Amino acid sequence: MYRYIIRRIIxxxxxxxxLTFTVFALMRIIPGGPxxxxxxxxxxxxxxxxxxxxxxxxxxxLWQFTSYLxxxxxxxxxxxxxxxxxxxxAVLQSYQLGVSRGLIRGDLGISMRQxxxxxxxxxxxxxxxxxxxGILSMxxxxxxxxxxxTLAALRQxxxxxxTSSFFxxxxxxxxxxVLGPLLIWIFALKLNWFPVSTWGAKPPFLLGFxxxxxxxxxxxxxxxxxxxxxxxxxxxxxxxxxxLLQVIxxxxxxxxxxxxxxxxxxxxRHALKNSLIPVVTILGPLTIAVVTGSFVTEFIFGIPGMGxxxxxxxGNRDYPLITGVTVVYATLLVVANLVVDILYAWLDPRIRYx
Amino acid sequence: MYPRYRIWLWFSLLxxxxxxxxxxxxxxxxxxxxxxPAQEAPAAPADEEIVxxxxxxxxxxxxxxxxxxxxxxxxxxxxxxxxxxxxxEQAQVVxxxxxxxxxxxxxxxxxxxxxxxxxxxxxxxxxxxxxxxxPVTAHDVEYGVKRTLDPNTASDYAYVLYIIQGAEEFNTxxxxxxxxxxxxxxxxxRAIDDTTVxxxxxxxxxxxxxxxxxxxxxxxxxxxxxxxxxxxxDAGSIVTNGPYTLAQWDHGAYIRLVKxxxxxxxxxxxxxxxxGPIIESASTAMAMYEANEIDMMADPGWPPPLxxxxxxxxxxxxxxxxxxxxRLCTYYYGFVNTKPPFDNPLVRKAFAAAIDRKSxxxxxxxxxxxxxxxxxxxxxxxxxxxxxxxxxxxxxxDYAAQLAxxxxxxxxxxxxxxxxxxxxxxxxxxxxxxxxAQAIQAMWAEAFPQATVTIENQEWQVYLKTLVPDAPDEExxxxxxxxxxxxxxxxxxxVNEVFNSKSGQNYAKYNNPEFDAVVExxxxxxxxxxxxxxxxxxxxLLIDQDTAISPIYYYxxxxxxxxxxxxxxxxxxxxxxxxxxxxxxxxxxxxxxx
Numbered sequence: 001m002y003r004y005i006i007r008r009i010i011x012x013x014x015x016x017x018x019l020t021f022t023v024f025a026l027m028r029i030i031p032g033g034p035x036x037x038x039x040x041x042x043x044x045x046x047x048x049x050x051x052x053x054x055x056x057x058x059x060x061x062l063w064q065f066t067s068y069l070x071x072x073x074x075x076x077x078x079x080x081x082x083x084x085x086x087x088x089x090a091v092l093q094s095y096q097l098g099v100s101r102g103l104i105r106g107d108l109g110i111s112m113r114q115x116x117x118x119x120x121x122x123x124x125x126x127x128x129x130x131x132x133x134g135i136l137s138m139x140x141x142x143x144x145x146x147x148x149x150t151l152a153a154l155r156q157x158x159x160x161x162x163t164s165s166f167f168x169x170x171x172x173x174x175x176x177x178v179l180g181p182l183l184i185w186i187f188a189l190k191l192n193w194f195p196v197s198t199w200g201a202k203p204p205f206l207l208g209f210x211x212x213x214x215x216x217x218x219x220x221x222x223x224x225x226x227x228x229x230x231x232x233x234x235x236x237x238x239x240x241x242x243x244l245l246q247v248i249x250x251x252x253x254x255x256x257x258x259x260x261x262x263x264x265x266x267x268x269r270h271a272l273k274n275s276l277i278p279v280v281t282i283l284g285p286l287t288i289a290v291v292t293g294s295f296v297t298e299f300i301f302g303i304p305g306m307g308x309x310x311x312x313x314x315g316n317r318d319y320p321l322i323t324g325v326t327v328v329y330a331t332l333l334v335v336a337n338l339v340v341d342i343l344y345a346w347l348d349p350r351i352r353y354x
Numbered sequence: 355m356y357p358r359y360r361i362w363l364w365f366s367l368l369x370x371x372x373x374x375x376x377x378x379x380x381x382x383x384x385x386x387x388x389x390x391p392a393q394e395a396p397a398a399p400a401d402e403e404i405v406x407x408x409x410x411x412x413x414x415x416x417x418x419x420x421x422x423x424x425x426x427x428x429x430x431x432x433x434x435x436x437x438x439x440x441x442x443e444q445a446q447v448v449x450x451x452x453x454x455x456x457x458x459x460x461x462x463x464x465x466x467x468x469x470x471x472x473x474x475x476x477x478x479x480x481x482x483x484x485x486x487x488x489p490v491t492a493h494d495v496e497y498g499v500k501r502t503l504d505p506n507t508a509s510d511y512a513y514v515l516y517i518i519q520g521a522e523e524f525n526t527x528x529x530x531x532x533x534x535x536x537x538x539x540x541x542x543x544r545a546i547d548d549t550t551v552x553x554x555x556x557x558x559x560x561x562x563x564x565x566x567x568x569x570x571x572x573x574x575x576x577x578x579x580x581x582x583x584x585x586x587x588d589a590g591s592i593v594t595n596g597p598y599t600l601a602q603w604d605h606g607a608y609i610r611l612v613k614x615x616x617x618x619x620x621x622x623x624x625x626x627x628x629x630g631p632i633i634e635s636a637s638t639a640m641a642m643y644e645a646n647e648i649d650m651m652a653d654p655g656w657p658p659p660l661x662x663x664x665x666x667x668x669x670x671x672x673x674x675x676x677x678x679x680x681r682l683c684t685y686y687y688g689f690v691n692t693k694p695p696f697d698n699p700l701v702r703k704a705f706a707a708a709i710d711r712k713s714x715x716x717x718x719x720x721x722x723x724x725x726x727x728x729x730x731x732x733x734x735x736x737x738x739x740x741x742x743x744x745x746x747x748x749x750x751x752d753y754a755a756q757l758a759x760x761x762x763x764x765x766x767x768x769x770x771x772x773x774x775x776x777x778x779x780x781x782x783x784x785x786x787x788x789x790x791a792q793a794i795q796a797m798w799a800e801a802f803p804q805a806t807v808t809i810e811n812q813e814w815q816v817y818l819k820t821l822v823p824d825a826p827d828e829e830x831x832x833x834x835x836x837x838x839x840x841x842x843x844x845x846x847x848x849v850n851e852v853f854n855s856k857s858g859q860n861y862a863k864y865n866n867p868e869f870d871a872v873v874e875x876x877x878x879x880x881x882x883x884x885x886x887x888x889x890x891x892x893x894x895l896l897i898d899q900d901t902a903i904s905p906i907y908y909y910x911x912x913x914x915x916x917x918x919x920x921x922x923x924x925x926x927x928x929x930x931x932x933x934x935x936x937x938x939x940x941x942x943x944x945x946x947x948x
Contacts, residue, residue, distance in 0.1 A: 032815025038423035038510040040836060042822055042858040046526035047513055050505040093530075097506075115416035116584040117605065125605055184641050196641045198631045202604055302409075302633035304607035317815055 001345065005338065012334040016327065017069075020103070023326045024065055027319045033057065034112040034317040053094050055112055055319075060087035067095070068109060068323070071102030108327065109320030113313075119324035123306065127291075127328065128209040129199055130298070130305035133224055134291030138283075140229030141236050146279070148233070149240025150272060156245060164237060171234030180227045180300035187223060194223050197302035224301040228294050232286065236279060243275040250274075273347060280343050284336035288329065404626045404939050406919075406932060407648045409633040409655035413606050417587040419572040420502040423510045429654040429929035431569050433611055433628065434594040438466050438495065438551070439567040441927035445682060445733040445843040447563045451490060451573070451595075455566075461558025461880040466566065468492055468549045474575050475616045476593045479601050486616055487575070490595045492545035494573035499543045501579070502570045505529050511570045514841060517562065518542045519554045560880045561735070564842035567928075597623050597933035607632055613933075623933045630655070637662075643914060646946050649937070652677075652913035653929060660786060663720045666914070675914045678722045679924050682733050682840035683909035686726070687779075687794070687833055688862040691902055695775055696832050699900050700767035705833070706904035707760035708801035709794055710753050714906070718793055719786075721912040725749040726905035728893045729838075729848055733926050736845030736876070736889030739908065744890070745897040748904070757801055764802055772798075772805025780810045780831035782817040787835055790906075807833075821861040834861060837909070843927050845889040849873050853896055853903075864902035869895045918942040 035051035037043060052058050056067055067075045076095035079088035101107035108119035152164040174182075188196045200220030201211030211217050247253065248271050256266045295307030306325060313321035414427040419435055422428050440450035452466040474487035474494075499518070502509045503525045516522040519542030527537045542554030555562065565571060575593035579586045586592060589603045597617045602610040610629035614620065630648060633639050636656040642648045651658045658666055658676075666672040689696040689705070696702055711725035727745030730737040738744045750756040761771070769775050779795060781787040791809045798807050810831060812820060819825060821834055841847050850873035851857055855865040869892060876888035896902055915922055918941035923934040 030816070031819040035510070036815070036822075037818050040818065040838075042818070043510055044513045044526075044858060046522075047508075047510060050525070051508045051510070054506075054508050097529075113415050114413065114605075115418060115421045116587070122605070125607075181637060181641075184638070189641055189645055192645070196645050196647060197633060197638045199607070202607065299635050300638055302631055302635065302638050304604070304632065308606075308634060315814060 001342075005342070008338050008341070012338075016330055016334065019330050020069070020323060020327055021065060023323050024068060024319070025061060027314075027317070027322055028057075028061060028064075030317070032317055034319065054097055055110075056094065056098050056100075058094070059090045063087045063091050067091075067098060067100050067102070068320070069103050071105060071107070072096075072098035072100050074102065103327065108324035111318055111321050113316045113318045113321070119320050122309065122321065123324060123328055125203065126304055126306040126309065128203065128205050129201070129303060130291050130294065130307060131209045132201065132205075132211055133199075133221070133228065133294060133297070133303060133305060134287060136221055136225040137228035137232060137290055137294070138287050140225055141232035144229070144233035145236025146240050146276075149237040150244060150267075152237065152241040153244035153248070153275075154267065161241075165241075168234040168237045168241075171230045172238070174231070176227050176231065176294075176296040176300070179230065180224070180297060183223045183227055184300070194219055197300075199301075199303045199305075224297050224303060227300070228290065228297045232290065235282075235286075239279050239282065240275065243278045244271060247271045247275040277344065277347055280340055280347065284340035285333060288332045288336045291332070404624060404937055406625050406628045406650075406935070406937065408628060408630040408650055408652075409639045409642065409648055410609050410630055411632075411636075411639075411655045412634060413632050414609075417592065417600065417603075419569045419574060420498070420507055420509045422569055425929070426654055428569055430600075430609070430611065431572075432596075432929040433598040433932055434592075434596045434600060435569070435572045436472065436596045437567055437569065437572040438468070439563050441564075441567055441843065441925055443923060443925055445840075445926050447567060450567070451495075452566070455563060457558070457562075457880060461560070461878070462555050464553045464555065464562055465546075466492075466495075466551050466553075468495075468551065469618075470549050471618050472595055473616050474593050474595050475599055475614050476578070477590075477599050477601055477612065477614075479589050484599075484615055487577075487593055489548070490573050491548040492551035493548070494575065495551045495571070496543050496545045497576045498572055498574035500524075500538060500541055501574055503541060504538070509570065511568075511841075514565065514568060514570060517555050517557065517559050517565065519556050557878045558880050559846070559877055560882065560885050561842065561844035561846045561877070564735075564844045564847075568842055597931075598628060601627070602629075617933075619933070624936045625932055628932055643916075646916070649916045649919055649942070650914060652911070652915065657721075657912045658914050660720065663912075667720075672914065675916060677911075677913045677915055677922070677924075679911045679913070680724070680732055680926060681909040681911045682731055682843055682926050683837055684726055684729060684731050685723075685790075685835070685837045685906045685909060686729070687835055687904045687906060689901070689903065690827065690830050690832055690834070690861075690863055691865070691900075692863045693827055693830065693832050695767070695769065696777070698767050700763050701769065701775075702901040702904070704760045704764035704767065704802075705798065706901050707748050707756050707763065708798055709748070709904065709906065710757075710797055711749055711906060712753070714790065714793055718789055719907065721910050723907035723910050726908050728897055729853075729903065729905055730845050730889075730893070731908035734840055734843045734845055734848060735882075736886050738890050738893045741890065744894050745905070760801055769802075769805070772802025775802065775805035776808075777806070777832035778808050778810055779833040779835075780812065780817070780820070781835040782814045783811045787811070791835065823858065823860050823863055827863075836861065839909075840927060845885075845892070846873070846877050849889065849892045849896060850877055862902045864896070864900065866895060866900055869900070916942070916945070918945065 035043065035048045056064050063075055072095045075091050079085065079091040083092060099110050108123065111117045111119060111122060148164045152161045155161050184196055187193045198220060200217040205211055253266060253271055256270050294305065295311055298305040298307045309321055309325045410426060412426050414430055415424060416422055416427055417430055419431050422431055436450045438450060438452040439447050442448045451468050451472060453469050455464060455466040457464050470489055472490045474490055476485045476487060499515065501507050503512050503515055503521050505525055505527060506529050512525045520537065520540040524537040524541050527534055544552050546552055573595065578591065578593040582591050589600045592600045597614055598611040599614045601612040602608065608631050610627060613623050613626045617623065633655065636659040639651060639656045640659055640662055643651050666676055689702045691697060715723050715725065727749045728738045732739040747756065747759060764772060779791055781791050788811065795807050795809055798805060820829055838848065838852060852859045853862065853864050854860065854873055855870050872888050872892045872895065876885050876892065879885045879888060918938040919935065920938045921936040924930055
């Protein structure tokens, strides 16, 4: 198992590298650069050149990537040693102006649009908040989704099944863009129970992401958690139901019943555990998607999370920001998938990797 | 514990946490939290402080005057910093740090005399102490202008200072060049003494006092900047010289500005803090406004959302809070003058005339905008918005007559009923621009039944790349939409900086040497009456004779203010001077149930 984990971690390095390079290159291929315009006003070429030189955008792409990955000093060191390498003339001219210490040393770079701010700062401030919203929503989704799906499967084709299926379909079909404003309208504007928007916690957080769970925090967190968690709980309920229906028809369940085991033991210990395997499969990527991509919910509720950076950084052509948040997302995804694989082995002893 | 039971333990724990959460939330049902902002500032109790609650529409990319380019940043900067000149409610240049200024006879040397009682201040957000860092001097102005121009600062807006002698040479120099320091010294800005600063220009520019009201010319605190070059504009480090200063900036989340007690006119500043979260959704901001969580739907956040406008106008309370004021921006359709059939001025005139601007405003934009018939809007020095002899044919009361004239022009150009015309109208991706484009497409289809106008849209940065003058013509649309807003309220910023054939903003590729000569002469002229006449001629050439573009409407500010904002002074140029506003604090507290 350990060998498997280590092998997976080692394999993830080239995957992450390739992905980083792809995003890095793709962003630069899209027409329009971060410094071509101030608002809708085209900037004089000399001004643009000043800005581009500072961020090494005048270097060949591979050298830009080298600087991003390894740091300006390494790019400069290579070129000073071997100035004949193509592109080194540009590097030698301005590598000392730059500020990149390199991804390999944990530096995600400097934002091109938010002057004077590093991507590490931006991600460091927004990610814990997205994580809080994501964990709460996933928690809510699991608490509603698994029991609802289980009930629906065990009472198949009864009113309970139809009702839970109805709510699951409603939950799946109402997008956050509709549900969010609806919740605000009912619970904030009409009933005045909750604040309209914003997030009720700010750094420093315990362990980097756990907020003080006071009244203010919960008041602010309730509506966005419901908005985001409802659709997730619907997906989980549907999947749990389908999976459990399949499992309870398996031979070993019949055997368990034939042996005279109590029904709740059969369902909980034998059926439910196995039926959770497909649920767990989607849980990893789903959690990461929720944590990093809950843009709509964060947008509607004015939550300063990381989701918006995916969108705005593309429009702004803020190359380091979009590359940085993608690297963070990809790393989390790799870790989440690894955790899911480990959970598999625990859920189903037949699955072993070494 | 046997491992397989662990998952159930985790589920039980999760359920318990949620139950506790639910229990915590329950009391909320009886205690509306509307009055509490998400992040309270560390200062005195909020209810004892007169606070303007607002939202910020986006995270300001910077609060450094040398680097700001967007309206969010500039709005906040203008609350915290003052420059040599300012602008009043009529967009006229007024004294600010400078008490008076004069130009040499040849108009090349401008001398400003500054007041000596405005001080730099730094707030320690932890202790709440304001540190007096001494008076703002002419040396700070010189340093500020040179810092903005320094290529190492990499200011996007440095080019607006190119009228200053040596500015362009310094800004475009290689920082590694041997003569770099000489170039810095050669920039035509010089502190004669602590209260006198002198600018030497490359050409006499009658509009120069407007330039010294721009944020990029503001004095800058050298010591603070050199001590912390990248982070000096953050809370705790920032040194300011205006009525407010920065107390808190939780990036991406919350901003709070507080009154500067050392400000020369501090006794007359009633509002002690401006604060609010960063909310990127106009609809959410509107909900906060209706829940009395914020006091306005205006800069620095959002105007009321367009879909809410009908409801606002119909609502007896909200309609009373609606406020519409002129804004120095024009929405226009440009014609790429080098692309057939729009290389023919008659075709351009016909298309410009076949737009029912009043109907568009009444049915679509709904912000009481004013139909436009010239490029510069009212309020800009040298505008002809009230002179119907220029472009009046595109905003006639009788649209039927205007339409008949348009059809006649197109037939005269050789395209009766639009036969043989197959063109593209392009706009950047936005619901509002799409709706306007569709409406105008329908107007053109009705006016010229045989013409085909196809609408295309592109993402903003791609769109601008498509339009820049040096992009290939075959990739350009024949018609494009854009808007232009004043950096400073003078026609030089409009007709000259946009449609001079040498301008990088001249997306219409308009090229008329006579027009260039007129706008360049106006830029050098110092007699206001002569400049006025020259700009009238420029607009006549641009709109009447050549119709390089079709102005659609002059923008308005559409805003909502709570009734307890008792004195709201609007400045069309500077962002609104909150220091001059007042709040009926008791009324605000009462409305919030405090």
